[in-house]
Amino acid sequence: MAKAGATSRPTRIQREKRQAIFEAALNVFSEKGLRGATLDQIAKAAGISKQNIVYYFNGKEAIYSELLEGLLEQWVSPLRDLSEDGDPMEEILTYVSRKIEMSRDMPRESRLFATEVLHGAPRLGDMLNTDLKALVDEKAAIIAGWMVEGRLATIDPHHLIFSIWAMTQHYADFDLQVQAVLGPVRSDTRFEDAEAFITHMLVRTLRP
Amino acid sequence: MAKAGATSRPTRIQREKRQAIFEAALNVFSEKGLRGATLDQIAKAAGISKQNIVYYFNGKEAIYSELLEGLLEQWVSPLRDLSEDGDPMEEILTYVSRKIEMSRDMPRESRLFATEVLHGAPRLGDMLNTDLKALVDEKAAIIAGWMVEGRLATIDPHHLIFSIWAMTQHYADFDLQVQAVLGPVRSDTRFEDAEAFITHMLVRTLRP
DNA sequence: GTCTATAAATCGATAGAC
DNA sequence: GTCTATCGATTTATAGAC
Numbered sequence: 001m002a003k004a005g006a007t008s009r010p011t012r013i014q015r016e017k018r019q020a021i022f023e024a025a026l027n028v029f030s031e032k033g034l035r036g037a038t039l040d041q042i043a044k045a046a047g048i049s050k051q052n053i054v055y056y057f058n059g060k061e062a063i064y065s066e067l068l069e070g071l072l073e074q075w076v077s078p079l080r081d082l083s084e085d086g087d088p089m090e091e092i093l094t095y096v097s098r099k100i101e102m103s104r105d106m107p108r109e110s111r112l113f114a115t116e117v118l119h120g121a122p123r124l125g126d127m128l129n130t131d132l133k134a135l136v137d138e139k140a141a142i143i144a145g146w147m148v149e150g151r152l153a154t155i156d157p158h159h160l161i162f163s164i165w166a167m168t169q170h171y172a173d174f175d176l177q178v179q180a181v182l183g184p185v186r187s188d189t190r191f192e193d194a195e196a197f198i199t200h201m202l203v204r205t206l207r208p
Numbered sequence: 209m210a211k212a213g214a215t216s217r218p219t220r221i222q223r224e225k226r227q228a229i230f231e232a233a234l235n236v237f238s239e240k241g242l243r244g245a246t247l248d249q250i251a252k253a254a255g256i257s258k259q260n261i262v263y264y265f266n267g268k269e270a271i272y273s274e275l276l277e278g279l280l281e282q283w284v285s286p287l288r289d290l291s292e293d294g295d296p297m298e299e300i301l302t303y304v305s306r307k308i309e310m311s312r313d314m315p316r317e318s319r320l321f322a323t324e325v326l327h328g329a330p331r332l333g334d335m336l337n338t339d340l341k342a343l344v345d346e347k348a349a350i351i352a353g354w355m356v357e358g359r360l361a362t363i364d365p366h367h368l369i370f371s372i373w374a375m376t377q378h379y380a381d382f383d384l385q386v387q388a389v390l391g392p393v394r395s396d397t398r399f400e401d402a403e404a405f406i407t408h409m410l411v412r413t414l415r416p
Numbered sequence: 417g418t419c420t421a422t423a424a425a426t427c428g429a430t431a432g433a434c
Numbered sequence: 435g436t437c438t439a440t441c442g443a444t445t446t447a448t449a450g451a452c
Contacts, residue, residue, distance in 0.1 A: 013435085031327060036243035038427065052436060054429065111326055117385050118319055118326075119241060128388035136389045153412075158390060159405035163375050165382075170374035177325050180336035181344045182366060197367035204361075205409045221417085246445065260418060262447065 018056055020046045022070070025063045030108035033115050034064050065123050068116065071109050076132070078102065079161070082139050088146040089206060096164055096198055103172035104191040110172035136161055152206045167198050226264055228254045230278070233271045238316035241323050242272050273331050276324065279317050284340070286310065287369070290347050296354040297414060304372055304406050311380035312399040318380035344369055360414045368414075375406050 010018070024046035028037040039060055043050040057063045078098035082091050103110055116124060140157035147154045171178055171194050179187040186193070218226070232254035236245040247268055251258040265271045286306035290299050311318055324332060348365035355362045379386055379402050387395040394401070 017435095033241050033243065033323075033327065035241065036327070039429090040427080049436070050428090051430090051438085055435070060428070114326060114381075115241075115323070117382050118322060119239065119244070121384055128385055132385070133389050133391065155408065156401060156405050158394070159402060162378060162386060162389075162402070163405065163409065166374040166378035167371050170370060173322075174325050174373075176329055177336055177340070178370060181341050181370075183341065186366070193364060194367060194370075197364050197371065200363065201371065201409065201413045204413045225417095247447090248445080257418070258445095259420085259447090263417070268446075 014056070017048065017052075021048065021053055021056060021063065022067055024048075025067055026108050026112065029064060029067065030111040030115075033119075034061070068112065068123055071112070072127070075102075075109065075113060076135060079135060079139055082142065084142045084145070088143075088151045089203065092143070092164075092202060092206065093199055096168060096202065097195060099164060099168035100171065100191055100195045100198070103168055103170075103175075103194075107172040107175060110169055114169065114173045150208055153208050155205065164198070164202075167194075222264070225256065225260075229256065229261055229264060229271060230275055232256075233275055234316050234320065237272060237275065238319040238323075241327075242269070276320065276331055279320070280335070283310075283317065283321060284343060287343060287347055290350065292350045292353070296351075296359045297411065300351070300372075300410060300414065301407055304376060304410065305403060307372060307376035308379065308399055308403045308406070311376055311378075311383075311402075315380040315383060318377055322377065322381045358416055361416050363413065372406070372410075375402070 021042065024042050025037075027045055028041045031037075032041070037060070039050045039053060042060075042063070043053050046053070053063075057066070078095055081098075082095050086094075117128075121128060136158065140161060143152070143157040143160065146152045147157070171191060175190075178190055182190055229250065232250050233245075235253055236249045239245075240249070245268070247258045247261060250268075250271070251261050254261070261271075265274070286303055289306075290303050294302075325336075329336060344366065348369060351360070351365040351368065354360045355365075379399060383398075386398055390398055
């Protein structure tokens with residue numbers, strides 16, 4: 001029969017198998033990185049034989065690339081949803097809140113993207129220079145507009161976005177270190193505490 | 209003759225060779241990660257044969273571990289130097305300044321530590337739970353003391369330190385993304401701009 | 417100390433039976 | 435579609451000459 005990855009309509013079992021492989025691959029890749037992960041580990045995690053995985057995907061890199069690609073839009077959606085029409089402070093704090101939620105609920109995805117960018121982002125291709133830059137420029141322009149109108153204190157909007165990325169994603173990517181430093185007592189409220197901290201910092205910085 | 213890595217006094221040539229290997233390994237490991245790096249790549253970068261590298265180190269993991277270990281104290285030194293005796297705001301801004309300097313001048317080291325923590329920090333061992341936690345707790349107590357004295361606005365000192373780590377290291381670890389988003393025009397002043405931004409944000413947050 | 421040669425292990429990928 | 439068996443490439447590590 002035709003290879004499963006072809007353009008023809010996938011059957012139910014094909015979709016389920018591919019989904020199981022993606023789920024297992026997300027676990028393994030986010031822990032070990034692309035080169036650190038082996039097909040055996042993914043196969044074991046998915047409960048599927050290694051050879052069967054090869055039947056569904058064109059090799060290890062294909063799993064990785066398709067996984068990354070499939071997560072991209074979801075990953076930038078919080079920033080995409082930042083709207084010119086809302087209240088400036090509320091829009092920015094909602095953005096922070098959604099980013100903290102993602103760090104709490106999608107730490108594997110966060111680490112996947114972090115490792116990819118850290119190691120040169122060869123598979124994100126030119127997307128950083130084109131799509132991501134365009135998105136950030138667009139939202140930075142909105143924020144700059146609010147500042148011109150006097151609705152926010154003036155500050156560099158690009159670095160504001162970088163600082164939000166950095167602070168929120170830190171709690172996913174370096175969660176191990178955060179938990180180690182906070183200790184067992186305080187680490188169970190780390191995401192709420194982080195959001196409260198970042199919110200407080202941004203309000204004091206951005207209030208006109 | 210005895211193996212080079214032994215406890216006996218190393219000769220000059222041994223030190224130089226080991227240093228060249230460390231330098232090459234830092235390049236390769238920070239770009240590819242532990243498992244993505246090969247001895248061949250390190251050997252080529254160091255201008256030494258692969259077999260000769262094995263003569264000086266007990267395998268790839270030994271190079272990695274010793275490299276990490278050797279950088280540890282330097283890596284935390286900016287925080288260690290934060291002194292109770294100085295002016296509170298000045299001490300914190302000096303800390304930020306030194307961290308930004310490290311992101312600018314030691315991005316390879318930053319990415320090395322980032323990858324290690326991101327992937328579970330198996331080689332940093334219990335150091336995070338003991339040494340690092342003790343250091344952060346000590347400095348957080350100093351900062352908390354300043355707040356009690358009314359010399360700084362009250363805010364969670366642990367999350368303050370996390371946010372400084374996150375924002376400063378972001379410019380080393382994700383420099384590729386930062387440069388892509390800022391574009392060729394603005395990215396050449398990114399470290400100065402970042403320091404100015406973070407400083408401004410912290411002053412507004414911490415001023416009593 | 418440095419080299420050539422090669423062993424040994426790991427891993428991605430393929431062939432072919434059912 | 436899933437399996438067993440195995441190839442081939444890569445890579446770590448070792449043996450031994452010089």
